[in-house]
Amino acid sequence: MRVVIAGAGAVGRSIAQELIGNGHSILLIDKSPASIRAEMVPEAQWLLADACELSSLEEAQLESCDVVISATGDDKANLVISLLAKTEFAVPRTVGRVNHPSNEWLFSESWGVDVSVSTPRLMSALVEEAVTVGDLVRLFTFRQSNTTLVELTMPANSPYVGTRVCDVPWPSDVVLVAILRDNSIQTPDADRSLESGDELLFVTPTEAEDHLGELLSPKH
Template sequence: MRVAIAGAGAVGRSVALELIDNGHQVLLIDKSPASIRSEAVPEAQWLLADACELSSLEEAQLETCDVVIAATGDDKANLVISLLAKTEFSVPRTVGRVNHPSNEWLFSESWGVDVSVSTPRLMSALVEEAVTVGDLVRLFTFRQSNTNLVELTMPDHSPFVGQRVRDVPWPQDVVLVAILRDNAIQTPDQDRSLEAGDELLFVSPEDAEDDLGQLLSPKD
């Protein structure tokens, strides 16, 4: 898979290293000469150019990319890059980095963004996940399907502690995808029992989250 990353700062370089380790081809684009540090990611291709300019993206041969990641520190630039990638080069998948939470609503299909990643929201969610027991924590939003990746740590008072996965009346369209227990990942087999302290990861429609939280950790 060929991936173009606009923005060769710390975030862009870190993503590039991960993708290269997973066997993908990566092109890093940045308009700042100071950011062109080919020694930091020697396996990547590098391009000194403004990714908001159509001519730069043509030079990058964006039409050959499977994914474009707009990872600059400027939300306006990330929106323009995503829109150009999608509308001018028909890139199958675009990922936009959200730097300021107030701009998150803009990162949608109307601006060519398939997946938005909000760094402030993600950090907040990880903090909540680390300290919260019994409350549903939203970790990630899949915008195209209006579903979220959510987490809940089973409290001692949950009525389903000791019950099997199959015996829980899960809300419609909610999918339990993993159980984290004793620093290990447990598959959510139908006969597996739930225990207090289990971290449960779900893919859930937004309108089912309240029912899911009330089911596993009733507040009344």
């Protein structure tokens, strides 16, 4: 894929390095000369320009890219970039970085954002995941489909410890995508049994989250 990343700070460069490692073509854009540090990601293309300007995006040939990632430290800029990418260049996928949680509600389809990533919310979710057993922790929201990526660590006294995956009465449309066990990733095969301490990753509709949490929690 060809991916354009607006914002060449530490976050943008880190994303670029990961994507290049996965075989993607990357263009980094930033309006600050100090941020143009091509030696740090030599495999990427670099453009000194203001990504909020239509002419800059035309120079970046956004019409030929598959994904635009707005990763600047300014929420207003990230919204403008996403909107221009979607409405002026019909970019198939846009990802917007949310810097301030109070602005999360703006990062939606109306501003051209397909996927929003809230750094503060993600960090707090990871903290919760590290210390919480038996409670559902929301890690990520897929806005277009009203679904979420959630995690639950199986408590020892859950009624489904020792139960095969296929024998659990999962809520409708809930998908168990992975089981993290003993520092490895286990596929959720139908005959695999759930164990105490398993970290379960689900994709679920938001309205099914409570049901899912109650299903796996200890019965009183």
